Structures are given as structure tokens and as C-alpha cells.
Amino acid sequence: MTDEPRAVPPRTTKVLLAEDQGMMRGALALLLGLEDDLEVVAQVDAGDRIVEAALAARPDVALLDIELPGRSGLDAAAELRDRLPACKVVILTTFGRPGYLRRAMEAGAAGFLVKDGPVEELAGTIRRVLRGERVIDPALAAAALSAGPSPLTPREQDVLNAAADGATVADIAGRVFLSESTVRNYLSAAIGKTGTRNRMEAVRAARQNGWL
Numbered sequence: 001m002t003d004e005p006r007a008v009p010p011r012t013t014k015v016l017l018a019e020d021q022g023m024m025r026g027a028l029a030l031l032l033g034l035e036d037d038l039e040v041v042a043q044v045d046a047g048d049r050i051v052e053a054a055l056a057a058r059p060d061v062a063l064l065d066i067e068l069p070g071r072s073g074l075d076a077a078a079e080l081r082d083r084l085p086a087c088k089v090v091i092l093t094t095f096g097r098p099g100y101l102r103r104a105m106e107a108g109a110a111g112f113l114v115k116d117g118p119v120e121e122l123a124g125t126i127r128r129v130l131r132g133e134r135v136i137d138p139a140l141a142a143a144a145l146s147a148g149p150s151p152l153t154p155r156e157q158d159v160l161n162a163a164a165d166g167a168t169v170a171d172i173a174g175r176v177f178l179s180e181s182t183v184r185n186y187l188s189a190a191i192g193k194t195g196t197r198n199r200m201e202a203v204r205a206a207r208q209n210g211w212l
Contacts, residue, residue: 013127019068029043051080062077074100077108
């Protein structure tokens with residue numbers, strides 16, 4: 001009597017989850033854990049813990065929110081690309097902004113989804129990026145193409161970020177290591193490029209477009 005060949009179980013994909021809202025993080029981990037081929041091996045609630053957790057857990061896929069305490073998920077994605085290139089990054093965010101999508105692609109992300117989609121779509125995206133595909137929300141991709149790249153230079157972005165809490169020009173200059181006159185020039189340029197009236201409006205406009 002010949003033994004019948006045994007079915008080979010699917011390979012388990014290891015997933016790291018970075019989300020600062022505890023309820024959302026727990027729900028995502030629970031739902032992904034119901035998939036036979038997916039296992040959440042690490043969960044973090046801050047952006048500055050992502051790389052350390054990934055180097056320890058060696059996930060196949062990292063699901064990263066963008067706006068996290070300590071560090072942006074986009075910045076962490078760029079470091080993961082360099083330090084753990086085998087790990088695919090999928091950005092999962094509430095903020096479906098064209099500028100964020102462009103920055104995510106520049107950071108090496110393989111996928112970009114907004115959080116209001118079904119969990120089946122997320123699980124499917126994880127499997128697709130592991131096959132080498134790039135998965136992007138279609139409506140967001142179209143918006144990103146029509147919006148064009150950020151008009152702000154890296155230095156203008158630095159100055160706007162430093163101005164976000166209402167800091168004085170002197171405070172901003174100290175934070176970004178520039179003279180006060182140079183800071184004023186960068187702020188003026190950023191206000192002009194965003195079509196706003198003052199630095200705080202420029203910060204809001206840049207954030208709404210995903211440029212910061």
C-alpha cells in the first residue's frame with residue numbers, strides 16, 4: 001500500500017505591525033492572525049522602535065502607520081530598506097495624501113493602503129508584495145499623479161517642521177542650525193510655494209498635501 005503524499009502547509013509569513021492606537025493595533029493583529037499563512041511576530045506603538053523590533057524579529061513584511069510617536073513611519077521605512085532589505089514595507093494609514101504616497105515610494109515601500117479598507121484586502125496585499133508586486137490604492141495613485149511632486153526643498157521642509165509648534169524665528173534657527181535671516185528666507189519661500197499667508201498656514205497646507 002502506497003502512502004498518499006502529504007499536503008505541504010503554506011509558509012507562514014512573519015509580520016511586524018507598527019500602530020500607536022492600541023485598539024486598532026490589537027484588532028489588526030487579531031484579524032491577521034486568523035489567516036493561516038500570516039503571523040504577527042512583533043507589535044510596536046512608536047516609530048523609533050520599528051527598526052530595532054524588525055532587526056530582532058526579522059519579519060517578512062512590516063505594516064507601518066505614518067504618524068507615529070518618536071519617528072515617522074516613512075523615515076523608518078527608509079532605514080528598513082537599507083538595514084533589512086528582505087523585509088517588504090506596506091504603509092497603512094488614515095491619511096491618504098498624495099504627498100505621503102510619493103514619499104513612501106521614495107522610501108522603498110512596496111504597498112500603500114488606507115485603513116478603511118477590508119482586512120481581506122490587507123492580507124491580499126501582504127501576499128502580493130511578497131510576490132514582488134507593488135500595491136497602491138488606485139484612487140490615491142491617480143491623485144498623486146495629478147498633484148505632482150512637493151514644491152518644497154528639504155531645507156524648507158525642515159524649517160516648516162521646526163515652525164509647526166509656533167516657535168519663534170530665533171527658536172527655529174537654533175533647531176535647524178541656520179541664521180535667523182536664512183530661516184526667514186526659507187519661511188517666505190515656503191509660504192509662497194504653498195499659496196498661504198503665514199507660516200502656520202504653510203505648515204497646515206504642507207501637511208494636508210503630505211509634504212511634511
